[in-house]
Every structure is written in C-alpha cells, then in structure tokens.
Amino acid sequence: MALINKESVKKRMGTRLAANGVAKFLFILATCFSLLVLGVLIYRILSEGLPYLSLDFITNFASRMPERAGIWAALLGTIWVMAVTAPVSFILGVGTAIYLEEYAKKNAFTKFVQINISNLAGVPSIVFGLLGLTIFVRLLGLGSSVLAGGLTMSLLILPVIVVASQEAIRTVPREIREASFGMGATKWQTIRRIVFPAALPGILTGTILALSRAVGETAPLLVLGALAYVAFVPENIFSQFTVLPIQLYNWTSRPQEEFHMIAASGIIILLIILLIMNSIAVLIRNKFHKRF
Amino acid sequence: MDITINKQMVQKNEKEQDFTPVFKINNLNLWYGQDHALKDIKFDIPEKQVTAIIGPSGCGKSTFIKTLNRMVEMVPIVRMSGEIVYREKNIFTPKYGVEELRTQVGMVFQKPNPFPKSIYENVAYGPRIHGIKNKKVLDEVVEKSLRGAAIWDEVKDRLHENAYGLSGGQQQRLCIARCLAIEPDVILMDEPTSALDPISTLKVEELVQELKKDYSIVIVTHNMQQAARISDRTAFFLNGEVVEYTDTSTLFSNPSDKRTEDYITGRFG
Numbered sequence: 001m002a003l004i005n006k007e008s009v010k011k012r013m014g015t016r017l018a019a020n021g022v023a024k025f026l027f028i029l030a031t032c033f034s035l036l037v038l039g040v041l042i043y044r045i046l047s048e049g050l051p052y053l054s055l056d057f058i059t060n061f062a063s064r065m066p067e068r069a070g071i072w073a074a075l076l077g078t079i080w081v082m083a084v085t086a087p088v089s090f091i092l093g094v095g096t097a098i099y100l101e102e103y104a105k106k107n108a109f110t111k112f113v114q115i116n117i118s119n120l121a122g123v124p125s126i127v128f129g130l131l132g133l134t135i136f137v138r139l140l141g142l143g144s145s146v147l148a149g150g151l152t153m154s155l156l157i158l159p160v161i162v163v164a165s166q167e168a169i170r171t172v173p174r175e176i177r178e179a180s181f182g183m184g185a186t187k188w189q190t191i192r193r194i195v196f197p198a199a200l201p202g203i204l205t206g207t208i209l210a211l212s213r214a215v216g217e218t219a220p221l222l223v224l225g226a227l228a229y230v231a232f233v234p235e236n237i238f239s240q241f242t243v244l245p246i247q248l249y250n251w252t253s254r255p256q257e258e259f260h261m262i263a264a265s266g267i268i269i270l271l272i273i274l275l276i277m278n279s280i281a282v283l284i285r286n287k288f289h290k291r292f
Numbered sequence: 293m294d295i296t297i298n299k300q301m302v303q304k305n306e307k308e309q310d311f312t313p314v315f316k317i318n319n320l321n322l323w324y325g326q327d328h329a330l331k332d333i334k335f336d337i338p339e340k341q342v343t344a345i346i347g348p349s350g351c352g353k354s355t356f357i358k359t360l361n362r363m364v365e366m367v368p369i370v371r372m373s374g375e376i377v378y379r380e381k382n383i384f385t386p387k388y389g390v391e392e393l394r395t396q397v398g399m400v401f402q403k404p405n406p407f408p409k410s411i412y413e414n415v416a417y418g419p420r421i422h423g424i425k426n427k428k429v430l431d432e433v434v435e436k437s438l439r440g441a442a443i444w445d446e447v448k449d450r451l452h453e454n455a456y457g458l459s460g461g462q463q464q465r466l467c468i469a470r471c472l473a474i475e476p477d478v479i480l481m482d483e484p485t486s487a488l489d490p491i492s493t494l495k496v497e498e499l500v501q502e503l504k505k506d507y508s509i510v511i512v513t514h515n516m517q518q519a520a521r522i523s524d525r526t527a528f529f530l531n532g533e534v535v536e537y538t539d540t541s542t543l544f545s546n547p548s549d550k551r552t553e554d555y556i557t558g559r560f561g
C-alpha cells in the first residue's frame with residue numbers, strides 16, 4: 001500500500017518546476033532593479049559632474065562663482081573630523097567590546113547594557129546631533145569646532161563599532177584562549193597577545209565601515225552648527241569647519257544650475273573616498289579570512 | 293591541616309605506595325551546578341612517571357585533569373571542595389595564583405590548538421609572557437623545546453611560517469613543544485591523540501615515553517590500549533569516582549574491582 005500516489009506526484013511536477021523558475025526570475029528581477037537604479041544614479045552624477053572635475057575643483061575654496069568653487073575646505077574638514085572620530089571611537093568602542101566579551105559577568109546588567117548598545121545603533125543620527133549640541137558645544141563650551149563634531153560623530157558610530165568588535169572577539173576560538181591561560185598567561189596578556197591580534201581584522205573591518213558611514217553623515221553636524229560656507233581650512237581641533245556632505249547639500253539647494261553640476265563633482269569625490277574605505281575593509285576581510 | 297594529610301599519607305604508603313608524589317588529591321568533590329561530577333577523589337600522582345586516567349565518556353576524567361591546573365574554573369558554575377596538594381602546597385588556597393600554578397603544570401589539549409602565529413612565536417609565547425625578551429635565550433628555548441617534542445627536524449627550515457600550515461600531528465607536537473618551553477614540572481595531557489591518525493599517535497606516544505624522564509605526566513585517554521602501552525600507573529574513573537588506581541600492569545592483568553574488569557574487557561563503555 002503506497003502512501004504516495006506516483007501519478008499525482010508526476011502531475012504536480014510541472015507546476016513545481018514552473019514555480020521554481022518563477023522564483024528564480026523574481027529574485028533576478030529584484031537584483032536588476034537595484035543595479036538599474038545605481039546605474040542611473042552613477043550615470044547622472046558622472047555626466048553632470050565630470051566636466052567640472054579638475055585639480056582646481058579640489059584645491060579651491062567655496063565661492064559664489066560656480067567656475068571658481070571648490071571643495072578644499074570641505075575635504076580637509078572631513079579629514080579633520082575623521083582624525084578626531086577614528087581614534088576616539090576605536091579606543092572607546094574596542095575597549096567596551098573587550099570589557100563586555102572578556103570581563104563582564106553574564107548577568108542582567110550586562111544584558112541590559114548589551115541591548116541598549118544594539119538599540120543605540122538604531123537611533124537616528126539627528127538625535128546624536130542634539131546630544132552633541134547639548135554636551136560638547138554648550139556644556140563643555142567647545143563651540144562648533146572640529147573637536148565637537150568629531151566627538152559627536154564618535155558617539156554616532158560607537159555602537160556599530162562595539163557590536164562589530166564584539167562579534168570579531170567572539171570568533172576567536174576558546175581553544176587558543178585556553179592554550180594561553182594553560183601556560184600561565186594572565187587575562188590581560190591573553191587579550192593583548194592572542195585575542196586582540198586574532199580579532200583585529202574583524203575589528204578594523206567594522207571600524208572602517210562605521211567611519212565610512214560617518215563620512216557621509218550630514219544631519220548631526222548641521223545641528224552642531226557646522227558652517228555651510230567656509231573659506232579657510234581648519235588649523236586645529238578648535239577651528240570651525242565644514243564637511244563634504246554639508247557642502248554638497250549647500251550647493252544642491254542653490255538655484256543656479258551650475259552649482260548642481262559642481263555638487264555632482266563633489267559627489268564623485270565623496271563616492272571615491274567611500275569606495276576606497278570600503279575596499280580597504282573588504283581587502284582586510286579577505287586577507288585574514290578563514291584563519292581558524 | 294598538613295598534619296592530618298601526612299597521617300593519611302602514611303597509612304596509604306604502608307599499603308602500596310613506593311613513589312614520591314607530585315600531586316596529592318584529597319577528598320576532591322566537584323559540581324557543575326547540581327551535577328556532582330567528581331566524588332571524593334583521593335589518590336596520589338607520582339613524580340616522573342606516566343599516570344593514565346581511563347574511563348567511559350562523561351565519567352569526569354577530563355574534568356579531573358583540568359582541576360589539576362585549575363582550568364576547570366573557567367566554567368562559571370563550578371563548585372569544588374577538598375584539596376589538591378601540589379609539591380606540599382594546596383593549590384586551592386587563595387594566595388596560590390593560578391598563573392603561578394600553570395607555569396609549573398603545563399597542559400596539552402585534546403584538539404591541537406596552536407596560536408595563529410609562526411611556529412617560532414608559538415613556542416616563544418610561554419617564555420615571552422614570563423618576561424624573557426633576550427633574542428638569544430628565546431632562540432635557544434625554541435630549539436630545545438622543539439627538539440624535546442621531536443619536531444625540530446621537520447620544522448627547523450620553516451620556523452617563521454604560520455603554524456596552521458602544519459599537519460594535525462605536527463600541530464599537536466608543536467603544542468607539546470610550546471608546553472615544554474615554559475619548563476614545567478608536570479605535563480597534563482587531555483586525550484592528546486584523539487584527533488590524530490595512527491602514525492601521529494605513535495609519535496606522540498613515543499614522545500611521552502621520552503618526556504617522562506624529565507617530567508611527571510598525567511594523561512587522559514579513552515583508548516585503553518594506549519594507557520596500557522605508555523603509562524606506569526592507571527586510574528579507572530566511573531561516574532565521577534575512582535574505582536581503581538594502581539600499577540598499569542596490575543590494573544590490566546589483575547583488576548581487583550569487578551567494574552574495572554568489565555570495562556577493560558570491553559563489556560561496557
């Protein structure tokens with residue numbers, strides 16, 4: 001007595017194969033749609049921006065006249081802000097991750113901290129801008145400086161770095177920690193010489209991706225009072241500044257068509273910076289992949 | 293406290309012991325949460341001999357060997373009572389630092405676990421964490437340890453290559469070399485050949501025979517033939533208790549407990 005009717009199995013075969021084909025088609029379609037949008041975007045930006053792209057465009061300050069306008073101040077502003085953000089967020093983020101993974105007891109408090117860090121990663125960036133305005137700009141009296149901007153950006157990407165670092169630390173096998181402890185190494189020696197080096201590629205990948213998010217952020221810095229028109233480069237961390245996305249936003253909101261064109265040129269520069277950062281992250285990930 | 297131990301020792305010595313003990317285990321009990329994993333363990337481990345711990349899976353033999361260097365405390369829910377006296381000092385006294393203990397009592401693990409570093413750095417790790425920076429001394433320690441673990445000839449031309457490029461058997465001997473580099477007194481081996489092929493197993497077994505001239509060795513094995521081949525004394529564990537502990541030849545040829553006999557003749561486990 002057969003529980004499975006071979007005849008009906010045969011009959012349904014056609015429908016099943018058809019559904020299989022349809023599913024594949026739908027997924028290809030979804031991929032193509034996003035590729036198409038990306039393609040249109042890149043085409044538009046390149047066709048508008050390339051004609052204005054030149055060395056002068058990079059080395060000139062912003063100007064009322066489109067043909068003289070450049071992104072030098074914004075480019076250096078971005079670099080200055082990142083120079084503050086990168087070390088601050090790296091040290092605080094990795095430190096937090098190491099504490100949570102290696103030292104913290106697995107109790108209710110740790111769980112609470114953990115959940116809140118994950119939640120913070122989802123808080124809109126403008127909220128971090130308000131936080132930065134209250135604490136760094138007003139309370140600590142830093143003003144709309146590179147330092148205030150960099151610190152605010154650090155807070156913004158901190159949760160991302162913490163979570164990425166925790167994941168990287170967690171992938172270090174228990175066996176090699178045991179090997180280290182088994183030889184009389186202290187916890188700190190084990191972390192410094194074994195866990196941290198082994199987790200570093202993953203930590204760096206996460207950090208670079210988080211930084212590239214910060215490079216593209218506008219809202220928190222606008223709230224802080226970063227300037228839209230700047231005709232000087234920051235001299236130190238207390239200087240006022242602008243960054244690339246703010247400069248771009250400023251240009252696109254002007255009525256003259258030419259400014260839209262140079263905004264496209266600026267976008268090309270921004271995209272190149274982001275692509276380079278992401279490529280570095282991918283390179284690090286591939287180079288150190290599958291070591292355990 | 294010490295006096296009572298000595299009295300017990302004397303009584304025991306009268307019965308059967310004719311060796312210098314390196315570890316004296318006294319009424320050791322261990323719980324994982326509610327699970328009573330080791331029950332009133334009480335025996336002495338001799339100096340410069342190979343002591344094998346055998347028994348079926350889950351009998352507590354791995355747990356036991358990990359109490360000897362207190363690695364078992366890495367499991368958060370562990371509770372222990374009783375004492376383990378290593379060279380006249382109870383290792384559970386609060387003053388006794390685990391780091392100090394583990395410098396004397398090295399461990400080789402079940403799965404080869406080299407660090408993701410070069411062969412040289414793997415062996416130099418132990419001396420480095422103990423503060424040795426002199427390159428010449430490190431070079432010497434590395435060579436001596438690798439020779440001691442009978443792997444020098446295989447790796448001497450590739451010391452600076454990653455240890456992950458070695459075969460499983462070579463990795464395990466590298467781990468033994470790494471352990472030798474801290475010049476321990478005792479070497480604990482937790483099923484060191486269970487992940488290895490027969491040829492690599494043979495090499496490790498020969499190595500153990502070599503090493504016992506200079507080190508006291510405790511080896512956990514699920515392989516009774518291995519215990520019979522390489523050990524001087526054998527302890528048979530069952531359900532967290534030591535059923536029988538005596539000379540390996542006696543235990544395998546003339547076991548005094550029915551359960552030992554059943555186990556070694558393959559009736560269970």
